Amino acid sequence: MTTTTERRQVAVVTGAATGIGFGITQRLLDDGITVVMAGLDVELLEKARARLGVLNRTDTFAGDLSAPGVSEAMIESARTHFGRIDILVNNAGGGLIAPTLEHTEETLQATIDRNLWTTLRSTLAVLPSMVNQGYGRIVNIGAESVRNGLTDHAVYNAAKGGVHALATGLAREFARHGITVNVVAPSYTRTDEIDAAIAGGRIGPRFRKVLDDATCLIPMGRGAEVDEIAAAVAFLAREDSRFITGQIISVNGGSSMS
Incomplete structure (x- = not known):
């Protein structure tokens, strides 16, 4: 029987075109894993794939994973191209960071959709095949702000807190199927996009305060680097x-301990 150590593993990474998702994709490829890169924008995904330069071990899927049926299409596409899925990294996210009373119905819904619904739908789509093969690694990208109550993050934390809770429930339910479910919860992370916005003066005073508050909470005195987040994901995917x-x-x- 062929084991996972004797064949190349296949991962799906959502929100893979930029930021933390791109860094995770790069790290998994470096570890010899084939990766399906998922996101909203097909052009952005293809540009990211070209940057990685590993066309024979990558594919892309574009769609809104918070919408019914899209995650199932993503999983089916990945299985069609590469035969199976061993790893799912639920990184897709986003939403408006704002004082709670400034949220609108639209921003509330978008924050929950982009963070919780994308994770829930993608996980539900991949679990049957992982159960069938008796193996799987699911890694959700959560948020340190769930623990430390970072400025203007209450609504975002409601969504990411759901991501954390989903993982613990699924971990117990599916442990006997050879499936692990964990969360990597980053603090403020210095992505290329955030660094470029800072350098170009494209962030307002409110977001500047959020970043300053986040950094002040970190004893090391800096935000995380993308590769530090990717390393934790890569370990849990092993x-x-x-x-x-x-x-x-x-x-x-x-920034929080214990």
């Missing part, structure tokens, strides 16, 4: 992380 499940792994420079 076959030999098999006895770690239902955990929230904070990659946070010490």
Whole structure:
């Protein structure tokens, strides 16, 4: 029988075109894993895929994963191209960071859709095939702000808190099927996009305050680097992380402890 160590594993990474998702994709490719890159914008995905330069071990899927049926199409596309899926990284997210009373019905819905619904729908879509093969690694990207109550993050934390809770429930339910479900919860992370916005003066005073507050909470005195988040994801995606499940792994420079 062929084992996961004898064949190339296949991962799906959502929100893969930019930021943390792109970094995770790059790290998994470096580890020898084939990756399906999912996101909203097909052109952005193809540009990111070209940057990676590993066309034979990548594919892309574009669609709104918060909408019914799209995650199932993503999983089916990945299985059609590569035969199976061993790893799902639920990184897709976003939403408006704002004082709670400034949210509108539209921004409330968008924040829940982009963070919780994308994760829930993608996970539900991949679980049957993982159960059938008796193996799977699901890694959700959560948020350190769920623990530390970062400025203007209450609504975002409601969505990401759901992502954390979903993982612990699924971890217990599917442990006997060889499936682990964990969360990597980053602190403020310095992506290329955020660094470029800062350098170009494209952030307002409110967001500047959020970033300053986030950095002040971190004893190491800086935001995380993307590759530090990707390293934690890569570890949990490994076959030999098999006895770690239902955990929230904070990659946070010490901003909260225990």
